[in-house]
């Protein structure tokens with residue numbers, strides 16, 4: 172085992188400290204460079220599209236790291252997990268920073284046995300579903316993402332309130348359950364599923380699957396998709412994300428075959444004998460990843476546990492990301508709203524860029540490899556982007572397929588927010604490197620299906636979206652702009668927002684006319 176754990180902690184009132192270094196009041200952001208670089212048709216880039224780190228290598232902003240009193244021993248729980256076949260697992264109350272389970276939210280409870288060496292997982296899944304649609308339901312639709320891989324997903328049994336169900340189908344990613352009895356509005360029901368996974372090799376573009384040194388379990392279980400007059404389950408597209416999630420409560424009890432395997436998950440671990448329990452409430456997903464080679468660095472922002480998981484040879488990048496995560500979580504906590512979960516794990520894997528899940532984000536190994544200790548790097552800019560998705564994806568949900576700008580433009584602009592407040596001399600670099608080089612254009616409110624190429628999609632959603640938010644920020648001034656974002660977050664926390672919701676909140680909060688900006692960047696009328 173090459174595991175080492177460095178316990179570092181920080182005293183962070185970072186955002187306020189950093190904010191104090193800037194002029195008070197409604198100052199406008201640093202100017203966006205106006206020189207556009209023409210990109211030729213043969214210009215290449217990484218998918219999101221990131222460029223090689225430039226030669227100038229500035230140090231990361233300094234945060235104060237001091238020894239901590241964070242307990243390293245996890246609490247001993249008083250409950251005994253029922254056998255995996257149980258349908259009503261106990262959920263004893265434990266203190267947690269996350270909100271308690273909500274009666275309206277769907278609850279997912281798993282007892283899963285994970286065999287790292289053989290790359291298999293067997294799970295009993297209990298879904299407590301409350302019909303908050305306002306409509307009588309005769310059918311329930313679940314997404315089954317692992318069934319997109321041949322031979323990966325096996326459904327062993329399915330029942331509702333203890334009665335076996337037979338009238339169901341699983342086709343591709345879509346599971347349809349025809350209910351024996353109509354589920355009336357306001358009624359609740361419980362589904363019990365037993366399934367197995369034969370975890371497939373990981374594709375480079377995605378996170379789910381195994382590598383020789385790592386297994387990633389992301390979008391690995393059936394879940395009930397949102398209902399907006401009809402069930403929301405979009406088709407895959409060749410780029411972008413298509414799954415839409417309601418906010419839900421997760422309890423995952425995990426038993427791992429090899430105790431030396433290190434698990435990084437969406438929530439902190441609570442060890443209970445041979446089981447380890449993870450809980451995250453008001454989240455979109457529960458993801459975890461395993462490796463027998465992870466190195467771990469650890470810190471905290473207030474009560475939020477922050478860890479980076481990386482591999483030997485990338486210690487500098489792992490620590491750099493930890494410092495960036497401490498800065499970003501502290502800053503975004505102040506600028507957007509409280510961090511929504513108990514922990515954040517930042518994990519190295521072999522992907523083209525990064526990928527967000529609740530409480531856990533992945534970043535590509537090539538960013539670790541090119542990192543030279545500077546915030547002027549893909550590792551830090553894309554790392555911060557993925558971290559900001561804890562607000563723009565996890566806390567405030569949206570339809571990633573039809574209105575992808577609601578999380579991606581905000582996440583991209585959050586990179587600017589990070590540099591503006593932590594390292595303002597890098598703001599010009601960031602705009603040139605991340606945005607202007609590619610000549611952003613296109614409707615910000617377009618869907619993933621409106622774009623025939625990844626370049627067109629990114630230029631409209633991520634980059635022109637960042638331009639829109641910059642212009643909005645400039646028009647409103649910092650105080651009003653971030654006050655509006657906090658209001659937007661507050662209104663739509665643990666819900667799903669639409670472009671209409673964003674614009675409606677904006678019109679109510681803005682003390683200046685923003686109509687021309689809406690018209691300039693959006694094709695729809697809001």
Ligand SMILES: [Zn+2]
Nearest residue numbers: 556560579582
């Ligand atoms: Zn993103």
